Amino acid sequence: MEAMKGWEWLARGLVLSVLVGLPLGLWTADRAWNGSARWWIARIPESGGWQPPTLEVRAGEEIRLRVTSADVVHGLSIPGLGISVTVEPGKVREIRLRPERPGRYRVICTVVCSPRHGEMIGELVVRPPGGGPVPEIEAASDGAFLFQTYCAACHGPQGEGRVGPALNATGRVPQMDDATLREIIRQGRPGTAMPAWGERLSEAEIEALIRFLRELVREPSRP
Amino acid sequence: MVVRGMARAFVYPRLELTRWSPLRRLVKHRAFQFMLILPNLAVFVLVLAAAFLGTPVGNRNFAIIFVWIVWWAALIVLLIPLAGRIWCAMCPIPAPGEWLQRLAIVARRPGRPFTLGLSWPRALRNIWLQNGTFLAVALFSAIILTRPLATGIVLTLFIGLALLLSLLFERRVFCRYVCPVGGFIGLYAMVAPLELRVKDPQVCVTHKEKDCLRGNAKGYPCPWMAYPGNLWRNIDCGLCTECLKACPKENVGIFLRPFGQDLLLARAPGWKGRSLDEAYKAFIMLSCALIYSAVYTGPWGFLKEWANLSDPAGFALYAAGFLGLNLIGLPGVFLIAVALARWIARAEIPLRRLFVELAYALVPLGLTGWIAFTLSFVLVNISYAIPLLSDPLGRGWDLLGTASHPWTPYMPELVPLLQLPFLWLGLAVSIGLAFRIAQQNLEDAAKARRALLPIASFMTLIVLLFQRLYLG
Numbered sequence: 001m002e003a004m005k006g007w008e009w010l011a012r013g014l015v016l017s018v019l020v021g022l023p024l025g026l027w028t029a030d031r032a033w034n035g036s037a038r039w040w041i042a043r044i045p046e047s048g049g050w051q052p053p054t055l056e057v058r059a060g061e062e063i064r065l066r067v068t069s070a071d072v073v074h075g076l077s078i079p080g081l082g083i084s085v086t087v088e089p090g091k092v093r094e095i096r097l098r099p100e101r102p103g104r105y106r107v108i109c110t111v112v113c114s115p116r117h118g119e120m121i122g123e124l125v126v127r128p129p130g131g132g133p134v135p136e137i138e139a140a141s142d143g144a145f146l147f148q149t150y151c152a153a154c155h156g157p158q159g160e161g162r163v164g165p166a167l168n169a170t171g172r173v174p175q176m177d178d179a180t181l182r183e184i185i186r187q188g189r190p191g192t193a194m195p196a197w198g199e200r201l202s203e204a205e206i207e208a209l210i211r212f213l214r215e216l217v218r219e220p221s222r223p
Numbered sequence: 224m225v226v227r228g229m230a231r232a233f234v235y236p237r238l239e240l241t242r243w244s245p246l247r248r249l250v251k252h253r254a255f256q257f258m259l260i261l262p263n264l265a266v267f268v269l270v271l272a273a274a275f276l277g278t279p280v281g282n283r284n285f286a287i288i289f290v291w292i293v294w295w296a297a298l299i300v301l302l303i304p305l306a307g308r309i310w311c312a313m314c315p316i317p318a319p320g321e322w323l324q325r326l327a328i329v330a331r332r333p334g335r336p337f338t339l340g341l342s343w344p345r346a347l348r349n350i351w352l353q354n355g356t357f358l359a360v361a362l363f364s365a366i367i368l369t370r371p372l373a374t375g376i377v378l379t380l381f382i383g384l385a386l387l388l389s390l391l392f393e394r395r396v397f398c399r400y401v402c403p404v405g406g407f408i409g410l411y412a413m414v415a416p417l418e419l420r421v422k423d424p425q426v427c428v429t430h431k432e433k434d435c436l437r438g439n440a441k442g443y444p445c446p447w448m449a450y451p452g453n454l455w456r457n458i459d460c461g462l463c464t465e466c467l468k469a470c471p472k473e474n475v476g477i478f479l480r481p482f483g484q485d486l487l488l489a490r491a492p493g494w495k496g497r498s499l500d501e502a503y504k505a506f507i508m509l510s511c512a513l514i515y516s517a518v519y520t521g522p523w524g525f526l527k528e529w530a531n532l533s534d535p536a537g538f539a540l541y542a543a544g545f546l547g548l549n550l551i552g553l554p555g556v557f558l559i560a561v562a563l564a565r566w567i568a569r570a571e572i573p574l575r576r577l578f579v580e581l582a583y584a585l586v587p588l589g590l591t592g593w594i595a596f597t598l599s600f601v602l603v604n605i606s607y608a609i610p611l612l613s614d615p616l617g618r619g620w621d622l623l624g625t626a627s628h629p630w631t632p633y634m635p636e637l638v639p640l641l642q643l644p645f646l647w648l649g650l651a652v653s654i655g656l657a658f659r660i661a662q663q664n665l666e667d668a669a670k671a672r673r674a675l676l677p678i679a680s681f682m683t684l685i686v687l688l689f690q691r692l693y694l695g
Binding site: 004005007008011012014015018019022023026029030033034037066068069070071089090091092094 | 253254257261264265268269272278279280282283284322327328329330331614615616617618619620621622
């Protein structure tokens with residue numbers, strides 16, 4: 001009987017270890033692996049888009065950004081910081097960054113992930129180290145980066161055309177004037193998959209893109 | 224060792240494993256079942272953590288991969304065919320309720336159990352409820368099997384219900400009458416070559432104290448509410464070994480035996496004989512194996528979409544088809560086959576009786592159908608488990624250095640070569656069993672042979688359907 005009492009207490013201890021110790025162990029393991037990492041979870045816009053939609057960091061501070069997708073393949077791109085990675089479902093990508101310049105950086109998805117893919121916009125807010133208002137960032141002037149970020153998923157990395165038409169010398173860009181291109185980028189093409197980028201791209205970014213498209217026509221292998 | 228004579232049930236060769244004293248000592252130890260449950264309880268906690276806190280991506284979530292691929296494959300391909308209800312002995316779901324009832328985990332605590340101790344309603348002392356709970360889970364399987372949160376909710380409901388029922392009712396009524404998994408494990412456990420039985424039923428007849436039923440200082444009364452003296456079929460025994468511990472006559476053992484003996488049993492003392500609820504379980508399991516094969520391995524993507532609740536109207540159609548085939552379609556076609564068999568054999572046995580009796584012949588075919596279906600996805604998907612050993616919650620850990628192990632389908636070209644022998648083995652065994660059952664009921668080998676024709680045709684048709692689904 002005494003021996004059985006010993007077994008009973010041992011069993012109680014083991015059950016307690018499993019019910020309390022195991023969750024505690026998981027929590028500890030997560031602290032060890034993820035520590036101070038910040039998370040961005042990608043979901044198609046129909047399910048909420050980037051979660052959280054806005055991430056705030058302090059300028060000059062190094063952050064570990066861990067990104068994962070909860071549904072399909074996405075591409076995380078922060079054009080203003082030169083970041084672009086593919087995010088596969090359930091896999092965790094780690095990005096280390098130290099944004100020096102305060103401002104509001106747009107975060108987009110570079111893989112056509114759903115019918116409302118174009119709405120998948122998030123924001124990385126980099127606050128000044130000493131506090132104060134967050135300044136607006138000047139438009140990114142790198143047309144090639146903007147093209148890879150916003151256009152390449154549909155039009156191909158060389159502008160050779162995929163879901164969308166070719167934008168290189170073989171396409172119709174050479175026949176279009178800047179005003180027409182500007183209009184298409186701003187308003188989209190109703191009845192096609194081409195979204196309206198007018199609310200997401202600034203005038204300067206649209207101009208940088210148009211300049212790049214012209215270069216693409218002249219030098220097709222540029223990207 | 225051959226045990227003969229005492230009861231009609233044991234006229235088959237049996238080898239008592241518990242004659243080997245280390246094994247006997249082990250199973251008689253009060254901590255034996257706890258030692259089986261504990262590792263599964265740990266995995267269960269991990270499963271719930273992954274289901275509720277882990278990534279919602281199914282193939283990167285421990286709950287989905289370890290429950291619906293690793294555990295399921297182990298259950299269907301190994302545990303049930305070889306060891307019957309052994310999973311019921313190690314299942315963690317009813318454990319908290321039972322420990323609470325006993326106010327002890329391993330010790331034999333005397334006194335009144337912590338429960339209202341209500342008796343389970345007589346009308347529900349069968350597996351109809353288990354048929355219903357299984358159908359309810361199976362109908363939503365496309366959701367439950369792919370979404371970790373849904374898996375977590377279902378498992379939490381199971382453990383909650385088991386706990387609640389143990390507080391209200393005596394012993395393990397959840398396992399015996401409610402658990403959707405326990406229902407089919409019991410049915411297919413009758414095939415297994417492992418049994419817990421009395422050594423000599425006559426000893427039980429003369430033993431007045433019935434410690435196995437009432438319990439004693441060494442063991443609790445049978446949690447499955449079975450009387451080992453009248454235990455003839457694995458479906459009624461959860462292999463908890465309480466009777467083995469309690470029996471003062473050392474008259475209970477664990478035996479190896481030929482496969483499928485319980486299915487040959489026609490009558491035995493204290494057993495009411497083959498019944499419609501169990502017959503229907505055989506139909507439901509066979510129908511579900513066919514439906515799952517069509518939905519998950521067939522070329523009809525729309526079926527998967529419907530089952531996945533993508534479109535309410537589509538799901539309504541799927542649900543109607545699913546329930547219709549389970550409850551009416553397959554049993555209906557089988558009824559026609561039995562009616563033909565009865566007519567060809569000029570038999571006088573009531574049609575309903577023959578229908579129930581012969582339905583048991585579908586059990587081996589159903590089991591091999593499930594094995595074939597399980598093989599269709601387990602070899603292809605089991606490699607998803609490797610990265611999850613390092614990162615069970617999908618949080619970017621790499622505990623064992625396997626987190627980036629790629630998905631690797633193992634021997635996909637061999638899958639049909641493994642499936643077909645199982646299906647045809649199941650068919651051969653089922654036809655043989657149908658003949659034996661027909662003989663038991665028609666009491667004439669010639670009549671039984673004639674009756675076999677439509678039944679064997681029905682079974683062959685089922686195998687051809689499986690084959691068509693797997694080979695295209």
